[in-house]
Amino acid sequence: MPDTIIQVENLGKLYRVGEIGTGTLSHDINRFWARLRGREDPFSKVGTINDRTKRAEKGEHVWALNDINFEVQQGEVLGIIGKNGAGKSTLLKLLSRVTSPTRGEVRIKGRVASLLEVGTGFHPEMTGRENIYMNGTIMGMRRREVRAKLDDIVDFAGVAKYLDTPAKRYSSGMTVRLGFAIAAFLEPEILIVDEVLAVGDAAFQKKAIGKMQEVSSEGGRTVLFVSHNMSAVQQLCTRALCIENGTLAQIGNVRPTIEYYLKGVNRNIGSREWNFESAPGNDKFKLLKIQVAQDGRSTNTVDINKNIQIKIEYDLSVSGKTVVNGINLYSSQGYCVFANCDWNQRHLNKGTYVRKVEIPAYTLAEGSYSVLFQTIILDPWDVAIHQKEILAFDAIEGQDTNSVRGLYKGPWPGVVRIKLNWSKEVLLSHVQED
């Protein structure tokens, strides 16, 4: 029977949200006074679950994680999935001891090295070699352990030529590769990897996934892998757990967990509206409304064989600015299907604007999509809003003999389902008179 290497029991982490850091001196005195008299903390409203869709009240406490129980066996690659803000990062921070839990306990066998963000602790003035030592010792290794692995690290990262160059001259790709190599080769018993693969190029991603597989299957080491990239999770992990609003929603085999997660993500929102006060944006720009529409109606489910509109309504409170609205469309697997911007709103006067963008019929494949919306105000460059998953919708295929799939009813592959033109190539010898 494999050895249990991580045991998490009733783990919980309470965070104070809303405004922190203003007026704390008076709050602290108040709180201290209350505690002296044996009263409850006057500023706490405990008991709320971590639901980020609601606006946080001032000084409210939220359980970022609550009641988490699970075990990890040696050599497992455990995928950790969940929406943004579900509590994945908090879990990793607790496991890597960056922050301490409010209650519960974690028991760990062996050393934990986390690759939360590549290049943590890299100092720009220090050379690659010095940074390898720096980074390795930050992860709790001894110098001689680092020295023993130095050549492997350098080889894997492909930085041999630049080993004595200050890290500030490294490209971002080199930094990522080096950071990953350090963590992967220093052979901690438990390796925590958080979204690092998103940074490198495709070749590196492949290499990194291969290395992680090797570390776990051959080295018998345990990997905790956090990602929004479901295909990477599927490829790499032997088990997965899904966190939802700070609680453990599902743990088990990878496929059902991913399916569970995807179902949860696609609680579709085809239309959103805000009043001016609560509207997202900044002091210049407020997004008042955004919706997916088809046939003139707002909808959660669109037919891919008809035009799909995304409509926005926003308020601009400055004049003379160039406003660039953009949408990115993400598939349920987490990759971006396309990104698009509206470059034609120059020198706008203040006021309320309605814009519409159309995804032509015969473009999308069936599936679930989410929309990222962003707006940039130019001169100076100012990101007014950048919000992931602002809308989510399902795309299905209605009855249409003109469609890409024609009359075929089976599964149809492809990331997109663009309708292409097939034309007749006429060979001269076959020309027939009609």
Added chain:
Amino acid sequence: MASDKFLEEDRWDLVIQPNKSLLNIPWADIWRYRDLWRMFVKRDVITVYKQTILGPIWYVLQPVLTTLVFMLVFGRIAGLSTDGVPQVLFYLSGITIWNYFSESFTNTSKTFIENAQIFGKVYFPRLILPLAKVSSGLIKFLIQLILFLGFWSYFLIATETIQPNAYVLLTPVYVVLMAGLGLGFGIIFTSLTTKYKDLIFLLQFGVQLLMYATPVIYPLSSVPEKYRPFILANPITSIIEGFKYGFLGVGEFPWEHLMYSVCFTAIILWLGVVIFNRTERSFIDTV
């Protein structure tokens, strides 16, 4: 049954729990991460060396220039007494040892603010960072001490203005005390600044003001009787006086003053470690 239970718990290398005890200081971890300590010291030295044109020459230039200014302002213009010791030695000795304290203090007092980003990413015993700052400060101090010893040897051989005595041997004690005080105050300050950011401003001129409350530019003997208790309450006073007493043979050196400084340092250091340890746990949640 009880022994089974014991074995069961003993298998784990690490148990992460909510921290209840303030005194649960990770000494074992600090020892395990001693190589990181070394790397941080190296980093501090490298950064100074690489980012400035003159590099470590600044270490020498700074006390020399300060001494010149002090000689001009306090010696010539204000005409303050130096207990009959050559002004160069009097000021340089004060500056050398004072600098080590103030450097240790100001450098460690930025621990949390300067390292918030890395603290949010990875665990290591946070106390390593201020310890490394104090250690790298020691290198700077030693360079400045050599400078001082150079001047001192000259005056010792060429003139008869100074009478060093066996109390010179206490110098390592003074160094440890200065490091301890700087570290203790520094980590208390950095812990408080995570919550009350205005304290940073207080710190900047506070250290300067503290220097005037310490016999750096004047001898303790010139302090009017009614202010003496205040100056003596300053734990650094006896250290600087003791340093000058040993090397230059002037000033006063009652053992009870030194004992006071030792106790003061021990308390500040203990308090600092406890507060720092407490802050370290919640810091990432409050920034």
